[in-house]
Amino acid sequence: MFKSGYVAIIGRPNVGKSTLMNNLMGEKLSIVSPRPQTTRNNIQTILTKKDFQIIFVDTPGMHKPKHKLGEFMMKSVSDSLKDVDLVVFMTTADGELGPGDKHILEDLKKVNSKKFLVVNKIDETKAETVAETLQVVGELVEFDEIIPISALNGKNTDKLLELMVDYLPEGPMYYPEDMITDAQERFIVSEIIREKALRLLSQEVPHGIAVEIVSMKQDKKNTYHIDVNMICEKDSHKGIIVGKGGLMMKKIATYAREDIEKLLGEKVDLKVWVKVRKEWRDNPNLLRELGYKMNK
Ligand SMILES: Nc1nc2c(ncn2[C@@H]2O[C@H](COP(=O)(O)OP(=O)(O)OP(=O)(O)O)[C@@H](O)[C@H]2O)c(=O)[nH]1
Ligand SMILES: [Mg+2]
Known part of the structure; x- marks a missing residue:
């Protein structure tokens, strides 16, 4: 039976x-x-094996939106809950629940699909705290399975996958077996650049960054020439992103290029320009242009 x-x-x-x-x-997507x-x-990714195909939907972390981008992110989460076979609610073992988790659990009660509770980061928490968390959360919502894991070092993730397959219904292959994501290459490239900015920049700057691919072309030698705009919210942020003598920008671009070359399997020539677009996170037109589209 194929599931x-x-x-x-x-x-x-x-x-x-x-x-x-x-x-x-088994791959960074x-x-x-x-x-x-x-x-x-x-972000949808597709795991196909001999007897099953799972389409994973990674979603933005749930929070109270402070701008239109946040509203888009929360709409994405609620969209992800429609028509899914299984919802994995992930938390960390803090022993008690914050208001954020409580809110999500209330929403989860209304969802009809199967539900797993996954407590992550057990590599850095005491076993007692994990047990307390499992109990507190388990009392609020009824879960089909409860699994403590470490996503970072892979502890119990095989077990989690096995359980997911157990709960999947019999069904067709939705995507070709060699397809691992439905995301466009351009999107993944822009995300890689945003990741480097998130990791390398400090304070509030990285949250106000978006990456726009201006052009992406291959030449006769197969080298990719990629031109991108890095959008930020303030002139002062632009200064921080560029850095003294352009050093920060160079660092972001170098790390990003290495990852993009691995992704595309070809040499990459990456050019990044930093642009200021004030309050873009609250500007519906800019959000749409940057790919944060609210459907309906
Ligand atoms: N120690 C430890 N760290 C982890 C584990 N899983 C993830 N992390 C770290 O936690 C941080 C956040 O991980 P992400 O996977 O980006 O978390 P996320 O839930 O997708 O976050 P958002 O996209 O912001 O909602 C990173 O620094 C990870 O390396 C784990 O099992 N153990
Ligand atoms: Mg994430």
Whole structure:
């Protein structure tokens, strides 16, 4: 019997959702950083084996939106919960629940699909705290399975995958077997650049950054020439991104280029320009242009 279905991974920002999806895929397809609100779009990846196909949906961390971009992100999460076969609610073991988690759990009660509770980062938490968290959360919502894991070092993730397959319905192959994501190459490239900015820049600057691919072309030698705009919100932020003597910008571009070359398997010539677009996170037209489109 061939099984297939959609598995959405939801939870607060920074709990490790994207790390888990990458671990289950065995490939880095969703960007990861120590900063909350790294993921901004639903990222779909496809894991196909002999007897199953899972479509994972990595979602933005759930939070109270402070601007239109945040509203887009939260709409993406609620969209991900429609028509999925299984919802993985991920949290970390803090022993008690913050208001963020409580809010998500209330939403989760209304969801009809199967539900797993996954407590992540057990590599850095005491076993007692993990047990307390499992109990507190388990009392609020009924879960089909409860699994403590470490997405970072892969502890229990094989077990989690096995359980996911157990709960999947019989179904068709939705995507060709060699397809691992439905995301466009351009999108992944822009995300890689944003990830480097998130990791290398400090304070509030990285949250106000978007990356726009201006052009991406291959020459006769197969080298990719990629021109991008890095959008930020303030002139002062532009100064920080560029850095003294352009050093910060160079660092971001160098790290990004290395990853993009691995992704595309070809040499890459990457040019980045920094542009200021005041309050772009609240500007519907700019949001749309940058790919944060609210459908309906
Ligand atoms: N120690 C430890 N760190 C982890 C684990 N899983 C993820 N992390 C780290 O937690 C941070 C956040 O990971 P992400 O995967 O970006 O978290 P996320 O839930 O996707 O975050 P958003 O996209 O912002 O919602 C990164 O620094 C990861 O390396 C884990 O199992 N153990
Ligand atoms: Mg993420």
